[in-house]
Amino acid sequence: MKKTGGAFSGTPKGFAKRGCRRAFPDCWNLKSRETRNKTAPRKGKVMQMESEVLRLEHIMQKYQAPNGEITAIQDVSFSVKEGEFVSLVGPSGCGKSTLLSIVAGLIPATSGELTLYRHPVCGNSPEIGYMLQKDNLLDWRSIYKNVTLGLELRGMMTQENIDYVLELLNTYGLYEFKDKYPSQLSGGMRQRAALIRTLAIRPKLLLLDEAFSALDYQTRLAVTDDVYRILKNEHKTALIVTHDIPESISMSDRVVVLSNRPSTVRRIVPITFGLEDRTPLKCREQPEFSRYFNEIWKELDVHV
Numbered sequence: 001m002k003k004t005g006g007a008f009s010g011t012p013k014g015f016a017k018r019g020c021r022r023a024f025p026d027c028w029n030l031k032s033r034e035t036r037n038k039t040a041p042r043k044g045k046v047m048q049m050e051s052e053v054l055r056l057e058h059i060m061q062k063y064q065a066p067n068g069e070i071t072a073i074q075d076v077s078f079s080v081k082e083g084e085f086v087s088l089v090g091p092s093g094c095g096k097s098t099l100l101s102i103v104a105g106l107i108p109a110t111s112g113e114l115t116l117y118r119h120p121v122c123g124n125s126p127e128i129g130y131m132l133q134k135d136n137l138l139d140w141r142s143i144y145k146n147v148t149l150g151l152e153l154r155g156m157m158t159q160e161n162i163d164y165v166l167e168l169l170n171t172y173g174l175y176e177f178k179d180k181y182p183s184q185l186s187g188g189m190r191q192r193a194a195l196i197r198t199l200a201i202r203p204k205l206l207l208l209d210e211a212f213s214a215l216d217y218q219t220r221l222a223v224t225d226d227v228y229r230i231l232k233n234e235h236k237t238a239l240i241v242t243h244d245i246p247e248s249i250s251m252s253d254r255v256v257v258l259s260n261r262p263s264t265v266r267r268i269v270p271i272t273f274g275l276e277d278r279t280p281l282k283c284r285e286q287p288e289f290s291r292y293f294n295e296i297w298k299e300l301d302v303h304v
């Protein structure tokens with residue numbers, strides 16, 4: 001039996017006026033949103049950029065394992081400012097995912113201090129969105145029903161929030177696919193849908209844990225570019241875990257290099273490119289790119 005399009009099947013009030021751009025799913029542009037963002041007060045924006053979103057102070061994490069206690073994280077401190085993209089790189093098993101779980105409020109740190117907008121983090125906050133390697137889209141729900149799932153679960157299905165989701169679908173080339181099912185979308189489109197589902201609850205800080213590592217290399221480059229542009233365009237702050245040094249350089253303003261377990265911060269490498277309109281793909285073509293790579297590689301304890 002053919003499935004129907006779910007709760008939403010028509011054009012919502014006010015949405016038709018803006019017009020539904022013909023979707024070129026892998027070639028959307030950001031013009032409408034960029035134009036809208038120009039109206040934001042400039043002074044406020046600069047002040048916001050300078051404010052601190054996240055601070056980790058001497059975070060330590062121990063786990064109880066069957067053969068005794070494991071210290072996963074010894075001592076990690078760093079902060080993330082509004083609008084900044086910070087990557088965490090480090091050897092496998094050094095505690096990167098553990099750190100993200102602590103920041104997301106999913107597990108409490110054994111010791112140390114963690115603040116979000118200068119308030120202690122306690123439990124899962126709606127200001128934080130989490131994006132994982134798997135898109136976790138539900139096969140039996142349409143794209144629209146998938147991207148509104150978080151709103152539904154949190155009891156936030158207001159007209160304003162629904163309009164925001166539809167606008168995101170439109171801006172990022174998925175509006176015409178809203179009644180399709182995940183199996184009918186490409187890997188890149190599925191990842192974009194997963195991102196829109198995360199953005200729907202309007203988090204300020206996005207946590208990405210190896211979010212692109214399940215994709216093949218070419219798709220991964222394109223999706224990284226996509227996600228970077230969407231997050232920048234939506235003025236988000238991001239903390240990105242990756243084991244891929246080029247990915248960390250291409251996406252971040254700073255790279256936090258962690259040591260082997262039990263992890264400490266070996267170095268924080270600021271990344272700047274003289275690009276007016278920075279994108280991960282453009283960064284990869286810059287002469288400074290290989291210098292940053294060597295700098296980070298030197299700090300990583302990689303033994304084969």
Ligand code: ADP
Pocket residue numbers: 063064065070072090091092093094095096097098099261
């Ligand atoms: P990474 O993401 O850097 O690969 P993880 O944060 O997943 O590392 O894990 C760090 C260390 O903590 C690993 O040695 C892992 O085996 C251990 N660890 C992670 N979760 C648990 C757990 N729930 N119980 C016991 N040990 C754990």
Ligand code: MG
Pocket residue numbers: 096097098
């Ligand atoms: Mg991990």
